[in-house]
Amino acid sequence: MAMQVTRERTSGKGTIYRISGPVVTAQGINSRMYDVVFVGKEQLMGEVIEIQGDKTIVQVYEDTSGVRPGEPVVETGRPLVVELGPGLLTSIYDGIQRPLVVLKDKMGDFITRGVQAPGLDHAKKWDFKPTVKKGDAVQPGTILGEVQETPTIVHRVMVPPDAKPSKVRDIKAGKFTIDEVIGTLDDGTELRMMHKWPVRVPRPNEEKLRPEIPLITGQRILDGLFPVAKGGTAAIPGPFGSGKTVTQQTLAKWSDAEIVVYIGCGERGNEMTEVLTEFPELKDPKTGGPLMNRTVLIANTSNMPVAAREASVYTGITIAEYYRDMGYDVSLMADSTSRWAEAMREISSRLEEMPGEEGYPAYLAAKLAEFYERAGRVKTLSGKFGSVTVIGAVSPPGGDFNEPVTQNTLRIVKVFWALDAKLAQRRHFPSINWLNSYSLYQDSLNDWFAKNVGQEFLDLRAWAMDALQQEAELQDIVQLVGSDSLPAEQQVTLEVTRMLREIFLQQNAFHPIDTFAPLERQLKILRAIKRYEVLSKEALARGVPVRTIGSVKSKSELGKARFEQDFDKAYEVVMSGMEQEFKVMEAA
Ligand SMILES: Nc1ncnc2c1ncn2[C@@H]1O[C@H](COP(=O)(O)OP(=O)(O)OP(=O)(O)O)[C@@H](O)[C@H]1O
Ligand SMILES: [Mg+2]
Known part of the structure; x- marks a missing residue:
């Protein structure tokens, strides 16, 4: 897209020269890239996306059918912004922050055009509790106070990121709309619970x-x-x-x-x-x-x-x-x-x-x-x-x-x-x-996991990945000759990876317990499967037939445990059961 930065922001009027679906070419205006303009008799909102000499090309956020060349184009001299303040949470918006409920009320089920609706409710009063006081030094981004936005989320009202460092001249407490002034800075800046920000510009951080x-x-x-x-x-x-x-x-x-x-x-x-x-x-x-x-x-x-x-x-x-x-x-x-x-x-x-x-x-x-x-x-x-x-x-x-x-x-x-x-x-x-x-991210997260879950979790992760890789390689052989002709060790590996797939990797998003597994539970499931592998290999060494090993009940019990409300208890039962089952296994 051609970008011309020398243009000054203006707010004049021009006319439509050409229309192609959502793309409208205007002449006689002098907007800058990404400025908002209103197009046609119905004042459809659009954004400048290209400038070619005296022609300004606009993408329009509404259906342009029926719009004709010669209709007016009005400049706003400002970019596409969103309103930021309390009331965002729980909202459902279209792509340009028009609340869908308000749109529906205004338009019914038929989409009429040119409807403008602000992103936030400007009539609602919010209870503002300041956390700064008169004379405090503030910077762009400084938190001025709090509003209970929803039952669980506290909204922190900030000095807009594009303000200048200053001091609080005065600050109020109480119920205000987002348009009312809740305080002023020494440089005269008026503070409100809302500020606007251009959507295409990343917000600054330290x-x-x-x-x-x-x-x-x-x-x-x-x-x-x-x-x-x-x-x-x-x-x-x-x-x-x-x-x-x-x-x-x-x-x-x-x-x-x-x-x-x-x-x-x-x-x-x-x-x-x-x-x-x-x-x-x-x-x-x-x-x-x-x-x-x-x-x-x-x-x-x-x-x-x-x-x-x-x-x-x-x-x-x-x-x-x-x-x-x-x-x-x-x-x-x-x-x-x-x-x-x-x-x-x-x-x-x-x-x-x-x-x-x-x-x-x-x-x-x-x-x-x-x-x-x-x-x-x-x-x-x-x-x-x-x-x-x-x-x-x-x-x-x-x-x-x-x-x-x-x-x-x-x-x-x-x-x-x-x-x-x-x-x-x-x-x-x-x-x-x-x-x-x-x-x-694995490498940069290792320290966190080691500290908060334990190095064991990382070791088990590496072990599981390795086993799953081996399974993929064995699968080719199994397809050709069947798993029974594999060496006993490898048959055990396949049993282990089946457990990994069915008990660890599979997870039912719609089951009330299984849908969420805390890290501690994830660790325990991996630990149990690994224990099964260790016990199986010991049993093999004692001469226990692979079929006997494969038929232990605690395997399916572990599969069921992940659906249990009291997982920890079920897990203990499975683990002691598994130890017992292997203990009594006899060589062929
Ligand atoms: N974790 C899960 N647990 C249980 N069922 C699932 C899970 N993930 C997907 N499904 C099943 O798969 C179906 C399709 O999933 P989903 O709608 O998320 O697919 P999609 O990739 O978004 O499809 P589309 O391309 O159509 O948008 C779901 O309705 C559900 O039955
Ligand atoms: Mg989908």
């Missing part, structure tokens, strides 16, 4: 930190084998129906992020409808209340124009950074980023840009990188620690990972959870392929 704390998900295959760091990036590519959405929602519910930003880009026609009806119903397992109390949902339904979908990821990540700046751990899920990339492709083709691979614009890789780079664990401007973890689903057409969106994503993200259609068909869930997946 320092980016090393990714050395894991995001605990309670998903055994993720925490155990392919962990993501708080502030890290992960991709979940997978074919149709392989479990992308279930995985994302499980992470939203269970991971130890305090705030969730969920960007849904309608896959199938009705999938977003499902998200819109199901998400507000989801329970927060930590509080028993609605998950929405700590969630912001951004929904792109299939009848929304592509440009709004293009913008939605920026809207989402800006909101995520805002809660990070309050000192929260935030996780952002985008389901699926392929729909976002397709929006870019459509706009690019309307611009008649030179297409890159498979018609995607040449800047696809750069856009993906720009988005994922906004993840991170940081020291905030106010000296707190916060993080944004970004987890993007990718839906490659036909499930072929050799396509541009998957490939470019993999070059950027540090964790790859590869969903596998074959596993899903076999009802092995989560159908994450343990041979293709990886985490590049």
Whole structure:
């Protein structure tokens, strides 16, 4: 995209010269790149994405059918911003932060155009409790006070990041709307509970930190084998129906992020409808209340124009950074980023840009990188620690990972959870392929795991990965000659890896107990399987036939234990049972 930075921000008027779907060419205006303009008689909102001489090219966030050349174009002289303040949590927005409920009330089920609705409720009063006092020195990002935003989340009101260091001249306590002034700084700056921020500009922080704390998900295959760091990036590519959405929602519910930003880009026609009806119903397992109390949902339904979908990821990540700046751990899920990339492709083709691979614009890789780079664990401007973890689903057409969106994503993200259609068909869930997946955070997270769970967990992880690799190699032989003709040792290995797959890797997202496994439980399951291996090898050495070893009951008992409310007790029973079973085994 051509960028011309010498233009001054203006707020004049021009006319439409040409329309091509969501892309409108205007003349007679002098806006800068990424400025917002209003297009046509209905004042449809759009954003400048290219400037060619005296022509300004705008992507429009609403359907442009019926709009004609010659209609007016009005400049605003400002970029696309989001409103940041209390009331974000529990909201459901479109890609440009218009609340869907308000839109629906204004438009009914028919989409009328040119509806403008602010992101936050400007009438509602919030109870503000200052944490600074008159005379205190403040910096950009300094926390001024608190608002109980939802029953569980305290909203920290900050000095806007683009303000100047100053001192508090006065600060109030009590009930205010987000537009009312709650205080002033010595330099005259008026303080409110809300500030605006341009979505395409990353919010500043003091320092980016090393990714050395894991995001605990309670998903055994993720925490155990392919962990993501708080502030890290992960991709979940997978074919149709392989479990992308279930995985994302499980992470939203269970991971130890305090705030969730969920960007849904309608896959199938009705999938977003499902998200819109199901998400507000989801329970927060930590509080028993609605998950929405700590969630912001951004929904792109299939009848929304592509440009709004293009913008939605920026809207989402800006909101995520805002809660990070309050000192929260935030996780952002985008389901699926392929729909976002397709929006870019459509706009690019309307611009008649030179297409890159498979018609995607040449800047696809750069856009993906720009988005994922906004993840991170940081020291905030106010000296707190916060993080944004970004987890993007990718839906490659036909499930072929050799396509541009998957490939470019993999070059950027540090964790790859590869969903596998074959596993899903076999009802092995989560159908994450343990041979293709990886985490590049493992090394930097080792210290944390060793300190908080124990070195044993890391040793067991290495052992399990190794056994699963061996299984993959043995599988070829088994296919040819059957497992009975393998040496007894290797038959034991296959038994062990079957346990690893069925008891450790498989996890039922819909079972009330199995859906979440604390690290301690993950450790115990691995320890039990490893113990089975040790006892089996000892028994083999004593001359016990492999068939006898394979038929121990405690194996299936362990499988059942993971569904038990009182797992620890069930585990003790299984373990002593296993010791006993092996003790009484006799040589042939
Ligand atoms: N962890 C899991 N536990 C139990 N069932 C699962 C799990 N993951 C996926 N499934 C099953 O697989 C089905 C499809 O999953 P999901 O809708 O997440 O796939 P998807 O990859 O998002 O599909 P699409 O490409 O259509 O968006 C679910 O409805 C569920 O029955
Ligand atoms: Mg899905």
